[in-house]
Amino acid sequence: MISINMQEQVENSSVIRAMFEEGKRLAEIHGTENVFDFSLGNPNAEPPEEVNKAILEILKTESLMSIHGYMNNSGYEEVRAAIAESINNKFGTAFTENNIIMTVGAAGGLNVIFKTLLNPKDEVITFAPFFGEYRSYVKNYEGNLVVVPPNTIDFQPNLKEFEALITPITKAVIINSPNNPTGVIYSEETIIKLAEILREKQQEFGTDIYIISDEPYRELAYDNAEVPYLSKYYANTIIGYSFSKSLSLPGERIGYLVIPDQAADYDNIVSAANMANRILGYVNAPSLFQRVVAKCLNAKVDIDTYNRNRELLYKGLSSYGYQCIKPQGAFYMFVKAPIVSDSEFCNLAKEKNILIVPGTPFGCPGYFRIAYCVAYQTIENALPGFKALIEEVK
Amino acid sequence: MISINMQEQVENSSVIRAMFEEGKRLAEIHGTENVFDFSLGNPNAEPPEEVNKAILEILKTESLMSIHGYMNNSGYEEVRAAIAESINNKFGTAFTENNIIMTVGAAGGLNVIFKTLLNPKDEVITFAPFFGEYRSYVKNYEGNLVVVPPNTIDFQPNLKEFEALITPITKAVIINSPNNPTGVIYSEETIIKLAEILREKQQEFGTDIYIISDEPYRELAYDNAEVPYLSKYYANTIIGYSFSKSLSLPGERIGYLVIPDQAADYDNIVSAANMANRILGYVNAPSLFQRVVAKCLNAKVDIDTYNRNRELLYKGLSSYGYQCIKPQGAFYMFVKAPIVSDSEFCNLAKEKNILIVPGTPFGCPGYFRIAYCVAYQTIENALPGFKALIEEVK
Numbered sequence: 013m014i015s016i017n018m019q020e021q022v023e024n025s026s027v028i029r030a031m032f033e034e035g036k037r038l039a040e041i042h043g044t045e046n047v048f049d050f051s052l053g054n055p056n057a058e059p060p061e062e063v064n065k066a067i068l069e070i071l072k073t074e075s076l077m078s079i080h081g082y083m084n085n086s087g088y089e090e091v092r093a094a095i096a097e098s099i100n101n102k103f104g105t106a107f108t109e110n111n112i113i114m115t116v117g118a119a120g121g122l123n124v125i126f127k128t129l130l131n132p133k134d135e136v137i138t139f140a141p142f143f144g145e146y147r148s149y150v151k152n153y154e155g156n157l158v159v160v161p162p163n164t165i166d167f168q169p170n171l172k173e174f175e176a177l178i179t180p181i182t183k184a185v186i187i188n189s190p191n192n193p194t195g196v197i198y199s200e201e202t203i204i205k206l207a208e209i210l211r212e213k214q215q216e217f218g219t220d221i222y223i224i225s226d227e228p229y230r231e232l233a234y235d236n237a238e239v240p241y242l243s244k245y246y247a248n249t250i251i252g253y254s255f256s257k258s259l260s261l262p263g264e265r266i267g268y269l270v271i272p273d274q275a276a277d278y279d280n281i282v283s284a285a286n287m288a289n290r291i292l293g294y295v296n297a298p299s300l301f302q303r304v305v306a307k308c309l310n311a312k313v314d315i316d317t318y319n320r321n322r323e324l325l326y327k328g329l330s331s332y333g334y335q336c337i338k339p340q341g342a343f344y345m346f347v348k349a350p351i352v353s354d355s356e357f358c359n360l361a362k363e364k365n366i367l368i369v370p371g372t373p374f375g376c377p378g379y380f381r382i383a384y385c386v387a388y389q390t391i392e393n394a395l396p397g398f399k400a401l402i403e404e405v406k
Numbered sequence: 407m408i409s410i411n412m413q414e415q416v417e418n419s420s421v422i423r424a425m426f427e428e429g430k431r432l433a434e435i436h437g438t439e440n441v442f443d444f445s446l447g448n449p450n451a452e453p454p455e456e457v458n459k460a461i462l463e464i465l466k467t468e469s470l471m472s473i474h475g476y477m478n479n480s481g482y483e484e485v486r487a488a489i490a491e492s493i494n495n496k497f498g499t500a501f502t503e504n505n506i507i508m509t510v511g512a513a514g515g516l517n518v519i520f521k522t523l524l525n526p527k528d529e530v531i532t533f534a535p536f537f538g539e540y541r542s543y544v545k546n547y548e549g550n551l552v553v554v555p556p557n558t559i560d561f562q563p564n565l566k567e568f569e570a571l572i573t574p575i576t577k578a579v580i581i582n583s584p585n586n587p588t589g590v591i592y593s594e595e596t597i598i599k600l601a602e603i604l605r606e607k608q609q610e611f612g613t614d615i616y617i618i619s620d621e622p623y624r625e626l627a628y629d630n631a632e633v634p635y636l637s638k639y640y641a642n643t644i645i646g647y648s649f650s651k652s653l654s655l656p657g658e659r660i661g662y663l664v665i666p667d668q669a670a671d672y673d674n675i676v677s678a679a680n681m682a683n684r685i686l687g688y689v690n691a692p693s694l695f696q697r698v699v700a701k702c703l704n705a706k707v708d709i710d711t712y713n714r715n716r717e718l719l720y721k722g723l724s725s726y727g728y729q730c731i732k733p734q735g736a737f738y739m740f741v742k743a744p745i746v747s748d749s750e751f752c753n754l755a756k757e758k759n760i761l762i763v764p765g766t767p768f769g770c771p772g773y774f775r776i777a778y779c780v781a782y783q784t785i786e787n788a789l790p791g792f793k794a795l796i797e798e799v800k
Contacts, residue, residue, distance in 0.1 A: 293514040
């Protein structure tokens with residue numbers, strides 16, 4: 013009785029669900045502490061203390077109606093103004109509250125902007141490896157996701173093949189840096205070239221092509237690495253941000269879109285995005301947490317937690333002979349499977365109670381993803397398994 | 407550059423936006439206290455004290471990760487169990503956590519269930535007058551909303567015309583009781599007949615037709631009126647609930663779907679609804695507020711606030727000669743316009759600084775809606791204007 017579209021998607025998702033079930037089953041047999049679950053990008057660093065402090069302060073100082081009530085679909089004006097100012101201070105931009113729309117996380121924001129922009133059959137380009145949910149987000153609005161094959165040398169976008177894939181029905185390019193699943197930060201050089209190509213193609217086709225920059229991992233950059241702010245390089249940029257990782261609030265569903273004045277059709281995009289927020293049933297981003305994040309714009313999770321994991325894991329795996337790029341951000345490591353089939357390798361890992369995800373759903377077969385947002389000890393305890401695995405298959 | 411679909415919707419919405427702008431403009435000229443804004447269904451009763459108490463208790467007793475972290479797309483199991491139990495206690499049902507999916511408000515829940523059920527061109531029937539957002543929610547998934555003309559005698563559904571409109575591609579019927587915009591509660595007699603008709607048509611066509619019961623106003627019933635619990639009358643019922651009005655938390659976006667075991671294709675509906683929650687970008691209902699509502703299942707706004715408004719407004723308008731049904735629930739009054747054109751009458755009202763909404767967008771021309779979720783004094787001060795209005799046009 014369910015829709016045909018959902019039938020297909022439910023069937024396709026059963027592989028991942030089967031893995032969750034398998035994880036549960038293994039935990040029952042061997043005990044949770046003996047199962048090493050690296051499958052989910054679920055932050056394990058605690059939210060900074062500013063978060064709960066902010067909640068308490070808001071409960072004390074704001075009226076009940078102003079905490080929990082309705083507001084404009086785009087969110088509280090003062091919250092949007094505070095966010096704009098914070099971005100301006102960090103990146104030298106000149107945004108105001110009129111450039112910010114509060115959203116139900118980045119996932120909500122991406123749906124809002126795709127609903128706003130896409131006509132059926134419009135193409136959205138992304139670079140493999142990529143966050144698999146983009147397939148569904150684009151499909152929700154009958155668009156087609158066009159995937160640029162991966163550049164497995166350094167996992168920077170493959171710009172040559174990208175250029176060849178841009179057509180008159182390319183509506184947007186969605187990028188994600190620091191990247192899930194590779195942890196790579198797209199370099200400034202990459203961004204400059206990407207912008208150049210798009211400007212040329214816009215002129216060639218007489219179209220507007222938007223970059224949608226999905227930035228949930230912006231604050232998780234190691235060794236003080238810079239993550240270029242896209243709107244400074246390309247006018248038709250729309251940024252989707254989330255506090256899920258920067259403040260470890262993934263359950264609260266709070267983020268925002270940045271729509272710069274310079275973006276083509278700015279007025280209509282803002283009107284339509286507000287309406288999309290409403291008619292897609294978000295209505296507005298959760299009100300208390302709008303006020304909370306406005307008070308926590310300088311707060312951040314302790315990134316050292318993730319950094320220690322990164323170092324331990326990278327050192328361990330490299331020493332056993334695994335090939336991978338050291339992640340520059342986020343909390344994922346993307347590793348070459350030492351046998352041809354990534355899914356077969358993930359199955360072998362399961363026998364060692366190690367749960368990892370094949371690269372194929374990210375558009376990059378022959379690799380696997382480790383989400384290292386886990387306890388340090390989990391990595392320590394899993395390393396012997398990783399060592400045994402590569403020895404067995406070599 | 408925005409999508410054609412959104413272009414149309416933004417243009418159509420400009421009438422309502424124009425009214426908001428007009429309200430602002432009037433407030434600037436005459437002062438907010440002299441503009442009587444009855445246009446929005448924005449609760450003005452304060453959230454009960456249990457809400458903020460629950461937040462404080464949760465901050466004290468739960469770990470940071472358990473308050474703000476990820477959980478299953480359907481929501482915290484213990485929250486869903488508590489909600490199921492609370493429904494069972496009130497209505498003698500036998501739900502468990504497996505029948506409850508936490509959603510981003512009722513609007514989120516309705517989008518999830520339409521995404522789950524609708525194939526392109528599927529028909530969803532509703533009864534005029536109806537909440538105008540249903541048009542967009544159904545259109546989001548390429549369904550067609552079929553509107554049963556109003557029964558203006560008592561605003562119970564027009565069941566004869568309903569029966570004639572059911573076809574083999576009728577996928578669902580969406581009802582809203584207590585109703586926005588009439589305040590009428592669909593009687594048990596109505597529900598029994600409605601269910602009977604649907605069972606017959608299901609058999610005739612060999613299809614399943616779901617009732618989707620949109621229940622944000624369930625707790626706002628006056629004079630202890632009973633609001634029948636739909637799943638007790640019809641197996642293929644899905645209920646969408648929201649805490650926006652019962653706890654005055656419209657900004658927090660928290661609600662749930664009830665999917666009974668007896669609903670046809672229950673397993674697939676639950677799987678697909680969980681997936682729809684995820685891919686539509688809600689991911690999950692806001693986590694802190696899941697825990698909050700679980701602690702407030704017996705709390706309720708002070709409905710007397712709305713009841714006093716209802717009595718004052720109904721008495722006043724009736725005495726001036728306006729025709730309307732006394733609302734049995736919600737916080738809306740639906741009144742016959744004393745001239746033919748509802749929009750013209752609303753324009754005349756604007757000249758008296760009274761903002762009301764024409765019945766036409768609700769599928770019921772010749773009427774207007776008063777949202778009386780306002781200060782008592784606003785009604786007192788607006789009544790002379792309503793009196794003058796009817797005298798002038800008669």
